[in-house]
Amino acid sequence: MYSFEFERPTTIDDAVAALSRSGAQVIAGGQTLIPTLKNRLASPDVLVSLGAISELRGISVSSGSVVVGAATTHAEVAHSAAEAFPALSGLANNIGDPAVRNRGTVGGSIANNDPSACYPAAALATGATIITNSRRIAADDFFLGIFETALDEDELITSVEFPIPAAANYQKFEQPASRFALVGAFVSRFDTCVRVAITGAADSGVFRWSEAEKALTASFSPDSLAGLSVEADDMISDVHGSQAYRTNLVAVMTRRAVAAC
């Protein structure tokens, strides 16, 4: 790991000021970034820790939505959202292992936009809003491709607002070694529409499966998905699964999520 300066501000304002320094980067739970630094795939001059900023932590539930502070850990979401939004709590509780969940954060997962990560699917399928130090970004405009987001270099996610669907479920088919999603499907049923987001599967990262959304909005039942399939050419093919395998998994996981809603 190359050497860097470490800053540990206690307010959002101080963090934003520190981030404007050249070569500065945020570190939240470090569960992704520290391994990246060890591999020398990142070499920031300054790391700005969110670890001492209490205003970035915690969950507030209001009628219709859950707002999660960016530096809230997966373990805290699993615990605090259990009643208000069980599908989100369940997703958080199945990330990595207990030690990873005690450090990894919502903001880190969403900013990183790993193609196999779980939170981007929840954000996209609920129509979440990503709130930063300077603006509000709709999830539909946020995830631009694998490891790419709409965030500016010195922009900080401060919280994420998840609308609570009438019913929702996340189904994750685990890649057996890493336990990340080989394919994950998040289904949200709202009063007027259904949203379906798929992670782990596509070359372009997390995406909405609009054909399935249309069919499920017309009739919310696993049978409505009969015969529907994503475009195999858009799927990832790697050592863990071929395009055909992932294409099939997308349909299976979505059906299971609808059945579990």
Add this chain to the structure above:
Amino acid sequence: MATVHMVVNGREVSGEVEGRTLLSDFLRNGLKLTGTHIGCDTSQCGACVVHVNGKAIKSCTMFALEASDSTVTTIEGMANEDGSLGIVQQAFQDHHGLQCGFCTPGMVMSAAALLSENLTPGEAEIRDYLEGNICRCTGYQNIVKAIQGAAEELAA
């Protein structure tokens, strides 16, 4: 360099660290608490698990400065005051929950974290909680038994 302060196993400590100094390095090299093991150094194996403010974390994937002013417990802190084995440690010995012992510090720390949340874990809950702790020797069977034994002892 910066100065870091924390309470480790009930003792106030401080030391000079770099930004990039991992908590595992500070514990092992700074404080000479070498019971915390480094297996993978990539947050996969769990040999380096310690508690920070009561929560299990992988010390190879946390900077020492992130633990500033925190309370840290390592495997050395699991022993009784007279140096004899604590309940969870003794259960691992009694149930042959270790062979080479490399994974054991992390196993004991994860087990203690589980038992602090749930004093009556079932086998499935124990195995699920140990998802991030890898053992290449025991086949896990006796680790599960040791944790069940420790749970009974703690509940008694």
